[in-house]
Amino acid sequence: MTQLVTGDEQRAIETYTMDEVGLGQAVLTERAAMATMNVLAAGNYDLSKVLVLAGLGNNGSDGVALARLLHQAKIPVTLQFVGNVKRANDNVKAQLKAAEACGVERAEKSDFKEPSLIIDAIFGTGLNADLPDGLQKMVKAANHIDNTVVALDIPTGIDATSGEIRGAVLKASTTIAFGFQKVGTSRGAGKKNSGRIIVQDIGLITPENFTFSIK
Numbered sequence: 001m002t003q004l005v006t007g008d009e010q011r012a013i014e015t016y017t018m019d020e021v022g023l024g025q026a027v028l029t030e031r032a033a034m035a036t037m038n039v040l041a042a043g044n045y046d047l048s049k050v051l052v053l054a055g056l057g058n059n060g061s062d063g064v065a066l067a068r069l070l071h072q073a074k075i076p077v078t079l080q081f082v083g084n085v086k087r088a089n090d091n092v093k094a095q096l097k098a099a100e101a102c103g104v105e106r107a108e109k110s111d112f113k114e115p116s117l118i119i120d121a122i123f124g125t126g127l128n129a130d131l132p133d134g135l136q137k138m139v140k141a142a143n144h145i146d147n148t149v150v151a152l153d154i155p156t157g158i159d160a161t162s163g164e165i166r167g168a169v170l171k172a173s174t175t176i177a178f179g180f181q182k183v184g185t186s187r188g189a190g191k192k193n194s195g196r197i198i199v200q201d202i203g204l205i206t207p208e209n210f211t212f213s214i215k
């Protein structure tokens, strides 16, 4: 039985790994991107034209790092930010610098019918309110198109703990859970919209006396 975690528990373990143990943010982000590469390489995903949708937080930084790795593996990939990249956090900006240094192609807007695979790196465990209206419209439009979506950590729009939909949810056929499966993807709408859950180790270190709320 896989250990399930709440959003807060995941954040606590990530923070301990980064701040106490000292494995930096970039290490965990790289491990998340590499773990996703392994899943994409091992599964029967059509990688002929990949679109990475990246948000402005650390879920987005996972997506930007993944776009770099896909590009370096000669897989056709385009990176599209959802939101104003000027407002992105420092990790996203650092990842974007590396992605641009190796020539990753950017898109402002995409026709969701085009890509053979969409990577959802918009929101992860940090979602704390309903999606902005514009994004809700985009997500609902994307859901009506027959495409394959792989969600990083959790489908955008799903609350990591309650599993509720925050306005709209980008339906995934696969969700790659970093470290632990979030309890929100194991119940209710979260379960319905996550598709196949694949848990991938990204080197998180759980504090010795950590007690999980979900037994």
Ligand SMILES: NC(=O)C1=CN([C@@H]2O[C@H](COP(=O)(O)OP(=O)(O)OC[C@H]3O[C@@H](n4cnc5c(N)ncnc54)[C@H](O)[C@@H]3O)[C@@H](O)[C@H]2O)[C@H](O)CC1
Binding pocket: 014, 015, 018, 025, 028, 029, 032, 055, 056, 057, 058, 059, 060, 062, 122, 123, 124, 125, 126, 127, 128, 129, 130, 131, 132, 152, 153, 154, 178
């Ligand atoms: N924390 C780590 O070391 C690692 C995290 N990983 C990945 O990062 C996400 C969690 O990242 P976080 O920055 O906490 O949040 P998100 O990227 O999910 O959200 C971005 C940002 O957006 C703001 N926000 C939240 N809700 C809304 C909303 N409804 N409208 C607008 N803006 C919103 C809020 O400020 C958030 O911070 C985790 O899922 C992992 O994918 C790495 O994998 C490993 C290291």
Ligand SMILES: [K+]
Binding pocket: 059, 120, 121, 122, 123, 124, 151, 152, 153, 154, 155, 156
């Ligand atoms: K996501």
